[in-house]
Amino acid sequence: MLRSMYSGISGMRVNQTKLDVIGNNIANVGTTAFKVQRVRFQDMISQNAGRASGPSRNLGGINPRQVGLGVQLAGIDTVVSQGNMQPTARNLDVAIDGEGYFMVARGETVFENGIEIYKPDATADSTFELPTDTKGLDIMFTRDGSFIRDHEGNLLNSDGYRILGYSVFGSDDATKDPDKADVQSIAADGTLNFVDADSKKLHASGDLRTLKIPEKIKVKDDAGNEVDKRIIDFTIEKNGVIKATVEGGQKAVIGQVAMASFRNPAGLEKIGGNLMRNSPNSGEAVIRAGVLEKNDDGTSKPSNEAGYGDILQGVLEMSNVDLAEQFTDMIVATRGFQASGKMISTGDEILQDIINLKR
Structure with missing residues (x-):
């Protein structure tokens, strides 16, 4: 199977979590003393396609060649800043x-x-x-x-x-x-x-x-x-x-x-x-x-x-939720989710082309 499909799955998963957090923030915009939360992502382990090497007498150094395997949740933080009175x-x-x-x-x-x-x-x-x-x-x-x-x-x-x-x-x-x-x-x-x-x-x-x-x-x-x-x-x-x-x-x-x-x-x-x-x-x-x-x-x-x-x-x-910021993050998370889904459908098309080679 294509690694890109699994990367797309991980992207959909974390962006869904981000949308869940954003939805909770927006729902609590009127909650007394509510503290907004934010989601942070981090990349997953990368697979080495080629090792790095240092410079030699005849050749210069070579950077590592790595293929990332997706994204994962780094944390859900609570922002404890003061709300308005x-x-x-x-x-x-x-x-x-x-x-x-x-x-x-x-x-x-x-x-x-x-x-x-x-x-x-x-x-x-x-x-x-x-x-x-x-x-x-x-x-x-x-x-x-x-x-x-x-x-x-x-x-x-x-x-x-x-x-x-x-x-x-x-x-x-x-x-x-x-x-x-x-x-x-x-x-x-x-x-x-x-x-x-x-x-x-x-x-x-x-x-x-x-x-x-x-x-x-x-x-x-x-x-x-x-x-x-x-x-x-x-x-x-x-x-x-x-x-x-x-x-x-x-x-x-x-x-x-x-x-x-x-x-x-x-x-x-x-x-x-x-x-x-x-x-x-x-x-x-x-x-x-x-x-x-x-x-x-x-x-x-x-x-x-x-x-x-x-x-x-x-x-x-009052709640320290900033609606403008939340709606912007919602747009970014939605597009990230859609893009990850598109990666899966693109990988499916590639697999279909591979299967058709037998015909």
């Missing part, structure tokens, strides 16, 4: 401007029995990585920040997976009901004023838990007394800190959205639902520590805040 004016919609991923989980409620998902080590050489044992929770990653709330106030994604972050507790008792936890008020200059000086739990040694926006929280009134007030609004700051506004206009920090980053984000595995898992080539998730308190000498404790993007409220990240 789309304003939504919804306070539960957030987007990441820069590096980072939101963390979501499914499993038993994090607050039950004082379960701690993760307690990072706030030391200078800490990598802030998730432990091997995640307490039975299935943790995934996403850049889709279209959050919702359930009737208990838990922050969720569209499929009901819990959004992870740091919650504020007014006691060292990890089993304390978050609805009854003391929180700190915020002074006009932005200083966090804790109700209890010993209850600074929103920092790098805090527990990574399900984020919750309760109906009521305790705040400190002008007389210094703790009172229960209903939350009427909340905002999410650039560093993910959630600030609630209560009746009377007071503000209080109630938590912080956690973020993760990867040494090779293109190595993440897509699992559908705008969710991803880490793979052996993406590396383990590196977690951004919570808002840090100061040391006794006024210096900041170890932080990895600089390695993450800003969280923007009221906007969503």
